[in-house]
Structure formats: structure tokens, C-alpha cells
Amino acid sequence: MTVNIGLIGLGMIGRDHLKRFRDVIANANVTAVCDINQAVANAVAEEYGATAFYDASQMINSELVDAVFICSIGPAHKEQILAAFNAGKPVFCEKPLTPTAAESREIIQAEAKYGKRLLQLGFMRRFDPGYLALKETIDKGELGEILLMHCAHRNPSVPENYTLEMAVNDSATHEIDIIRFLLNENIVSVRVDKPRKKTSRACAHLQDPLIIIFETESGVRIDDELFVNCNYGYDIRCEVIGENAITALTEQALTVTRSLAGASRHIAASCMERFATAYDREVQNFVDCINNGREISGPSSWDGYIVALVCDAGLASLQDGLKHNVTIPSRPALYS
Ligand code: NAD
Ligand code: ISE
Secondary structure, X not given: OOEEEEEEOOOHHHHHHHHHHHHOOOOEEEEEEEOOOHHHHHHHHHHHOOEEEOOHHXXXXXXXXXXXXXXXXXXXXXXXXXXXXXXXXXXXXXXXXXXXXXXXXXXXXHHHHHOOOOEEEOOHHHHOHHHHHHHHHHHOXXXXXXXXXXXXXXXXOOOOOXXXXXXXXXXXXXXXHHHHHHHOOOEEEEEEEOOOOOOOOOOOOOOOOEEEEXXXXXXXXXXXXXXXXXXXXXXXXXXXXXXXXXXXOOOOOOOOEEEOOEEXXXXXXXXXXXXXXXXXXXXXXXXXXXXXXXXXXXXOHHHHHHHHHHHHXXXXXXXXXXXXXXXOOOOOHHHO
């Protein structure tokens, strides 16, 4: 069977996923595309042989669409997810689930009312071979008791409309999710530290870099460097410090070049390059669940809700510099 996909939001990641559906993903076809920018919707529809829509709810309810793929901006997610749930259609949504935990809670309630999982969230790092290898090492107990983690999230640059808050609820969201995934426990406190020095490359409204300190239920302390104008490339780092051993993501390049300049490795230029395999796998998982009649799997609305709770605390800390605790509600059976 071929799943007919309706894709909403034809910006940077939306177009990357469109190419993926065309070139990589099996058993799916993008039949409809939607963007509030009508010129963009028309041009992309023509390029991909899809039907153009300018209103998400019309596209979601169209017979052309079996499943909904949301790549619009965060503030538009809630309404589009709820429309897909109302139509009983499976939905893949790019992170964040929603910009606030209160909105995410509405999604949890709506999915619970439906009675089974309908949503996969775009936390693609859970499909990345490097992070999966880290998780395997941790789960085997090779490190002993985990004590610390050091993370870095470096982007070469960000556009002018990237706000200080986005360092927490757009970029650090990825670490917040992957920390829970790797350590099998929740984050219980957050503190955002604003170093006195900032890069001259950042816009005036940004403090860049930032350091975020997380603590988990068992007391693992994690520092996350958010440096979104690092200039040299898209560089994601993660080192886990255990009592017996230490493990870390390696450089992602598969080769080393030796020359008169010394030994060098290629560094990815963007998330699309760094996480290409992870994106391919997460999207194929979504399509396969639908095709095989399985309940949707992978990162859930619940994961998105918990991340949003941590982000809310992070945003509060961004204001006052203090440590903010996160209270984690008990997990409904639907997400066990
Ligand atoms: P973008 O600004 O490049 O594109 C967003 C598109 O959505 C624009 O074309 C805009 O016109 C359209 N849009 C906005 N509101 C809409 C609405 N109500 N209905 C239909 N279309 C609408 O943004 P982007 O960088 O592509 O990011 C999109 C989403 O993907 C965000 O949630 C972002 O956090 C996420 N994202 C995830 C990753 C990842 O690594 N998983 C990477 C980049 C972006
Ligand atoms: C962007 O939205 C992403 O999700 C990227 O993966 C992340 O690295 C970047 O900082 C975000 O702005």
C-alpha cells in the first residue's frame, strides 16, 4: 500500500522532508502540500506533482490525504494536530510539539480521548546511529553509575528572527529529549546560565553562547552549551561520564584527510546533513506503522509534553537566572 501524505509548512525542514519522500522513503507519496504563503505552495505543488492548499484544515480533511505531516512553525502545531486527530488521521509533527506545556496538555487529553496513539514527534536524534550506540553502551551498564553528562549544541549561525527563548524551546529541546531517552529518567531541575561574554557574531538581542544546567531524578548533572553562531559548522556533542568508564559521540565524518595542513575531518554544515540518516529512519518508521496497521511508535505526544514542561522551567530561568524545578506528572497508560 502507498500512504498518501499531506505536508504542511514548506520552509527549510518541510522541503528537506519533501525531497526525502521523493528520493528515500518507501510506500509513501506526497499528494498534497500546504503553506499560508500561496506562491510557495503553488510552486512546490507544481514541482512535486501535488495539490496545493493554503488552509491546513482543508488539506487535513481532504480525501487526497491519509496521513498528515506537520512542518509549520511551532505556534501553528496545536491547531493542526487537533484537526488531524478530529479527522482520525495519523500525524507526524516536527518538534516542538507546542511552544508551551499547557498547549501540549490539550494534545495529550485529545489523544487519550481518541484512545490510541496517533502522533509521532520529530525528535529525530532517537533514530541517529551515534546516539543509539551511546544508549546501548549505557543500557549494558558498561559505564557503571552515571555521574555527569556534557553536551554541546552548535549551529553555524541562526537567522535574525531567532530569539533568545528559542535557544531553550527550539534548540535545547533536542538535548532535553535525548537526555531522558539515554538515561531512562526525567529531568527535575533547570538553570540557564548567561555567560558575561558573547560572540560578536550574534544579533544584539541574543546572548550566545548560553549554558544550561539540568539535573535528573537520580542526580545526574548535565551541562549543555548552546552556541548557535559558532561559525565553523553544525556540531553536536555528547559525553557521558560514568563511575567506571566514559563514552561519547565520535566525530561523524567517516574519513580523515591527511595533507600538508595536517589531519582533518569534514564537519556537517547543517542539521539536515548531520542527521540525514536519523530523519530518513524516523519518517520511514511513521510510514511503516501506518502501512503495517501498527499503532504509531517513536517519540510521542507525552515525550513532547514532558520536554515542554522542562522548557517552561528553562524559560523562567532565562528570566531570573535561578534554578527552577520541574514537576513530572504520572504517565497515562496510553504512553507506557
Ligand atoms: P521555516 O520558517 O523555514 O518554515 C515554516 C513554513 O511554515 C513557512 O513556509 C511558513 O509560511 C509555513 N507556515 C507557518 N504557519 C503556517 C500555517 N498556519 N499553515 C501552513 N503553513 C504555515 O521553519 P523551519 O525551519 O522549516 O521549521 C519548521 C518546524 O520544524 C519548526 O517547528 C522547527 O522547530 C522544526 N524543525 C525541526 C528540525 C529538526 O532538526 N528536527 C530542524 C529544523 C526545523
Ligand atoms: C532547529 O529548529 C532544529 O531543530 C535544529 O535541529 C537545531 O539544531 C536548531 O538549533 C533549531 O533552530
